[in-house]
Amino acid sequence: AAGGGGKTVGRWLKDRREKKKEEARTHNAQLHAAISVAGVASAIAAIAAATAASSGAGKDERMAKTDMAVASAATLVAAQCVEAAEAMGAEREHLAAVVSSAVNVRSAGDIMTLTAAAATSLRGAATLKARTLKDVWNIAAVIPVDKGMGVSNGSNGSSNGSFSGELVPEENFLGICSRELLARGSELLKKTRKGDLHWKVVS
Structure with missing residues (x-):
């Protein structure tokens, strides 16, 4: 019985090592998704700021205030997304390059491309995370x-x-x-x- 138990524990330890590798893959996928989302948020903030600047020159003061409020909120969200990505381990230079590229986006097609890429990254990260959690309970079974x-x-x-x-x-x-x-x-x-x-x- 003791020998059988030792063998079972050995299998569990092996599965744990494999799970560590899977966790690393999941983290990298989540990091890539976080950077992509930060790019989308930065692009939205830049467009919102440009819209607020143009509406400020008009005669509709109420609309101008709304646009300024939206731009401020979008900037706050973008800043938090960038901070979250950096906290997860994103390299500052790479993150800065992504944000710099995103804030220069203006066309609807470019925005859709950024959004689609971020959505794909999020789905990939979610899939890996779900598989990792499933493996956790498979390990628990032994x-x-x-x-x-x-x-x-x-x-x-x-x-x-x-x-x-x-x-x-x-x-x-x-x-x-x-x-x-x-x-x-x-x-x-x-x-x-x-x-x-x-x-x-x-x-």
């Missing part, structure tokens, strides 16, 4: 559950001490990690209030 871990299903508090091969429920998976690994420090899967999953080093 974690051995035994009496030493003290897992109980509520109505039946006993365990036969052997791994059944069934998928470990999310709450049990997190509980196992906490009880078994927390004492010596480990990287645990944590769910945020919004339902997102991420790995966090705890000790």
